[in-house]
Amino acid sequence: MTPKKIGFIGLGLMGGWMVKHLLASGHTVLGYDRNEEQMKALLPSGLTPVKNISDLPNLVDVIIFSLPTSQIVSQVIHEDLRLIERPMKDLVMIDTSTADPRLSKELAEKIASQGMYFLDAAVSGTSEMCKAKDTLFMVGGSEAMYNKWSELFADMGRESVFMGESGAGSAIKLVVNLVLAINRMGMAEGLTLAKQAGIDQAKALEVLKKSAAYSKSMDQKGSRMVERNFYPPIGHLSTHYKDVQLMVSYAGSLYCPVPVISLAAQALASEMSKGAHDRDSSAMICFYDGLVAAQKK
Known part of the structure; x- marks a missing residue:
């Protein structure tokens, strides 16, 4: 050009x-x-x-x-x-x-x-x-x-x-981000189950990457979740929350059911309420940490 x-x-x-x-x-x-x-x-x-x-x-x-x-x-x-x-x-x-x-x-x-x-x-x-x-x-x-x-x-x-x-580029981005957000939430939930089962989370992540469950999210966010390493952020949790809210709103305007991403929105809202705005979006795993801690009280 x-x-x-x-x-x-x-x-x-x-x-x-x-x-x-x-x-x-x-x-x-x-x-x-x-x-x-x-x-x-x-x-x-x-x-x-x-x-x-x-x-x-x-x-x-x-x-x-x-x-x-x-x-x-x-x-x-x-x-x-x-x-x-x-x-x-x-x-x-x-x-x-x-x-x-x-x-x-x-x-x-x-x-x-x-x-x-x-x-x-x-x-x-x-x-x-x-x-x-x-x-x-x-x-x-x-x-x-x-x-x-x-x-x-x-x-x-x-x-x-x-x-x-016009609008199709923006719409497919929301579709991509919806699937990506669900992948991240699934990884956080899986790593939480592994820990509760007595499995080292780093070892669990290694297996996940080699398994049929593999996704690129594991390369981008897996180690950060395992190490609880949220700074400096690659993508802010607040931005992720904003995007998820937009997905839910847009789906609603089309009368499209999106129950899984709606649950992710609630989990992110919970973390936002705790002041996690400036953390990396991998801090989604802290939502599960909170649930586990609450059960032990």
Whole structure:
């Protein structure tokens, strides 16, 4: 791909690594984050910091968002960039956040009515996988725009898949995260049973990895669960809880029963109530520790 001028908003755990990959691929990246330290950290990699976010649309070919929620993405587009009020014809926006599919679709329609394009390009992978360029982009929106910018996804991650109309990328991300969350909860429950049965949890994890029960979650979170090593977090428990809440809400809007992930939401809420917001999401196992401790009283 011919090097592009890319605007990037949100330079945290995931966004920071995506920016580094884009810079390494020869693109010019103009970045913005409300946390100035995030921008300063990327200066050695070649980032061009932008002080006034409203200037960004006039300076770039495409704007990529890596923000906590689709509500924040919408706010930035409407209030900070003012792109609905002052549209830039043919500007492309790519949202890599874990988004609400309903809002992704609504945003895409509003943006299209102003002569611009919006792709919901959800990312599957942890920040460590993002660092290793081992992420998957799942994209919804205009197929023509996806084809035009597909090489950009290749510059940031391992692979990309076009999912269909606007909102489809965000929806499949929730499906992926739902299965992933259930895998993690199942691993925490299994390790708890092993301990109660007198089996060393590290040995139990070793067997699980070699068994038919294996999942990638065991590589990513297993040792952290066994060692109760929750800092520094690779993915915050608070973020995991936010994503699970979104899954339950979206499923409810479709009248889709999701009893298992609903139980996971309650377990996460229990840990959040104990102040575990800043722990790694592997701290899910502490929910089971609490249940076992309560039984012994």
